[in-house]
């Protein structure tokens with residue numbers, strides 16, 4: 001067993017940390033306040049070759065592994081979680097299904113612009129009545145000659161406004177008395193396709209979260225992604241990878257909160273001594289360090305299993321569940337250590353606490369992760 005990062009992973013970590021500290025962190029507070037999407041950062045990430053990081057070089061990617069992807073998500077999220085989630089969704093929800101299930105022609109047409117950063121990646125599964133019960137999809141896809149006509153609504157879709165196309169699920173028929181769900185690649189500028197960017201969120205203010213409305217949207221039949229009727233399974237497989245991204249985001253936010261709490265505790269004096277000298281705070285900070293270490297190891301293990309081509313559904317659910325729950329706890333404790341100042345925006349930790357909450361909900365709630373783990377252990 002070897003816990004060291006490879007030379008390539010170390011290089012990616014150095015590059016992205018330097019980029020995140022110089023280019024991403026400085027504007028994070030202001031972007032959160034003004035709800036400004038970090039467009040320029042994504043132009044620069046494309047220049048750095050990060051937008052197609054784990055995808056094959058023949059489609060413009062960098063051919064890196066999932067551990068490298070997790071490192072990039074962690075480092076971006078440590079600086080700005082809105083940037084982290086945009087990147088994570090771009091790769092693991094936007095690019096991944098095309099990479100995993102697309103034909104060569106589809107990859108040339110749709111994966112290449114994702115790798116170059118010309119389009120952000122987005123994925124449409126969730127609907128107003130199909131959240132945790134993702135199979136409750138009501139969007140329909142009806143074949144008409146050489147076309148498929150799609151009608152329905154998707155909600156909470158990351159990157160919708162900056163995606164030139166979205167992979168989405170729709171009911172394409174019935175099989176053995178059950179809904180048959182297929183996936184399609186749909187251009188966002190198609191007639192009848194509306195992207196609404198109107199949510200008022202608790203956190204992740206600089207990320208783009210949208211509703212998609214499809215009214216008689218016609219796409220050629222060849223826009224079917226993967227096999228007909230396999231859309232639901234394909235998207236569950238995609239989510240396994242996405243959950244590694246959310247785990248990595250949680251580690252990044254928790255790391256940032258820990259670093260700020262540690263440094264504040266040594267600077268702040270009360271009762272005639274630094275508050276870091278009180279055992280109550282030492283134990284809090286020790287627990288934070290412990291839980292971040294465990295969460296990061298779980299994220300890396302799930303990523304490693306994926307890279308080995310081995311099953312990783314259980315480990316992805318475990319790392320997402322554990323990392324997001326400790327992130328919520330650590331960010332809340334970081335606010336607590338900062339006292340009244342922690343409640344103020346300029347100390348950053350209140351933003352971390354708000355951003356952290358989404359990680360227990362998005363890409364499968366903590367309850368869904370427990371369902372996935374329970375099924376994986378044979379229940």
Ligand code: CAA
Pocket residue numbers: 089093123124125126131132133134135155156157158232233234236237239240313362363364365368371372
């Ligand atoms: N990989 C491959 N196949 C899988 C799988 C996986 N991880 N998990 C299940 N399957 C297969 C099953 O074997 C089963 O196959 P058969 O029909 O051949 O037996 C099929 O898929 C259906 O599985 P289940 O019966 O387990 O399905 P279910 O309806 O009970 O749902 C669930 C299971 C775990 C609750 C699932 O619905 C789920 O993960 N829900 C949460 C969805 C989620 O994470 N949504 C957030 C999406 S993020 C988003 O849309 C917005 C954004 O931009 C961020």
